[in-house]
Amino acid sequence: MPTVLSAEAQVGSIVTQHPIAASIFRKHRVDFCCNGRQILATACATLSLEPAALLEEIREAEAREDAPKDQRDWTK
Numbered sequence: 001m002p003t004v005l006s007a008e009a010q011v012g013s014i015v016t017q018h019p020i021a022a023s024i025f026r027k028h029r030v031d032f033c034c035n036g037r038q039i040l041a042t043a044c045a046t047l048s049l050e051p052a053a054l055l056e057e058i059r060e061a062e063a064r065e066d067a068p069k070d071q072r073d074w075t076k
Contacts, residue, residue, distance in 0.1 A: 005058060007051035011043050012036020020061045028054060 005014065011032040015022045025032045030043050044051045 005055045007041040007044070007055070008039055010037050011040055014040065014058070018058055018062065021058045024054060024057050024061060030054070 005018065011025065011030055013036075015025065015032045015036075022032065028049055029047060030040075030049070031038075035043065040051050040054065043049075044054065
């Protein structure tokens with residue numbers, strides 16, 4: 001079951017369940033590796049970003065037909 005995309009979700013969990021988020025987080029310099037347990041709202045506050053804008057960018061990327069469909073289960 002995919003992690004709900006919310007500002008209260010951990011950034012590492014978001015990337016695990018929504019792999020397209022990795023490229024978006026990299027673009028905005030959100031550390032989802034070493035600080036993967038940090039919630040998105042906290043990460044965004046540190047970087048002066050809007051969590052809602054990042055979440056929308058992830059949703060849009062997932063909805064695009066040209067978005068790669070990675071079928072691997074990153075939770076294992």
